[in-house]
Amino acid sequence: MPTITPVLGDIAQQDVDAVVNAANNGMRGGGGVDGAIHGAGGRAVLDDCVRRFPDGLATGDAGWTTAGELAARWVIHTVGPNLRAGERDRGLLEPCYRRALEVADELGARTVAFPLISAGAYGWPQREAALTAAYTIATTRTDVTDVRLVAFDDGALQSLRHATLQLIPLRILQGVRVLHRRGQQHARITAGVAPTGLHLRIQVWAQGSGTPAVKYTTGSETSFLDAEVTAATAPADIADLLENAEPALTRRVSDPDYARWYEGMLTTVERNLALPVASGEYFDSGPGWQIGDQRYPHPPDPA
Structure with a gap:
């Protein structure tokens, strides 16, 4: 899993194996990132586009050319959806990142710089575009080791930093899923918002053990259980951290109803690009957990 780092700068000046170009369907150059x-x-990039993409490139697809006079070795071109033209489906934006990483793997590129695709002239809100970038890259299997998300201004940089910080609690939630798949289905979580409204809190514990919960808050940023957790941390490593911190979590306990509920909840988190927030304690009588603009049912009663 790659390290994901937001930076402020010029995408055309990044010293990486491959830079990603937010191209248009015609693949003959344009404005914004494409023009830069x-x-x-130089001319070599356009000449290679003409040779490799005689019929242009479909929205959501990606392909590569030489980088010409850039510091990078390759340019990976991808076409994002144009929200101003009515292409509002996030399912058209996510493949841009996945396909670009696939092309990087085919080329053997290990360091890749992405712009915030579709967030310029194509009109996607920066926050949604940044969350889509961070979540999609973090959940895509790739041999790329370092991803640089290049912001074009301070507002985009703030959106990217917020999005990448959300990857830490996501990795913790995915680590609990690993525990369930190992057979430790008594591993429980709840999530809530701090009184300030600024930070998300997650607690993980072993149902029925009577031991204190392991806690994380986004105010801790990348610090969890005396370790640094980033987008590059594998969920299995998170599961190991939890087992080492709480021996009760190492027991094999079957609770398939909760494990199925949790799998569905986490799938909803990954699909909605939003972390879960319980309306109260996980067993309260409210309508469920809030995940973005969706309510997800409360977990089943403990086994």
């Missing part, structure tokens, strides 16, 4: 990369890369 073609301008800095």
Whole structure:
């Protein structure tokens, strides 16, 4: 899993194996990121686009060309959805990141710089575009080791930092899923918002053990159980941290109803690009947990 780092800068000046270009369907250059990369890369980039993409490139697809005079070795071109033209489905934006990483793997690129695709002239809100970038990259299998998310201004950088910080609690939630798949289905979580409203809190514990919960708050940023957790931390490593911190979590306990509920809840989190928030304690009588704009049912009663 790659390290994901937001930076403020010029995508055309990134010294990486491959830079990603937010191209258009015609693949003959344009404005914004597209114009900057073609301008800095020189005529060789356009000539290679003409040769490799005689019929252009479909929205959501990706392909590569030489990088010409850029510091990078390759340019990976992808076409994001144009919200201003009515392409509002996030399912058109996510494949841009997945396909670009697939192309990077085919090329053997290990360091890749992405712009915030579709967040410029194509009109996608920065926050949603940033969350889509961070979550999609973090959940895509790839041999790329370092991803640089390049912001074009301070507002985009703030959105990217917020999005990448959300990957830490996501990894913890995925680590609990690993425990369930190992047979430790008594591992429980609840999630809530701090009184300030600024930070999400997650608690993990072993049902019926009587031991204190392991706690995390986004105010701790990448610190969890005396370790640094980032987007590059594998969920299995999170599961190991939890087992080492709480021996009760190492027991094999079957609770398939809760494990199925949890799998569905986490799938909803990954699909909605939003972390779960319980309306109260996990067993209260409210309508469920809030995940983005969706309510997800409360977990079943303990086995």
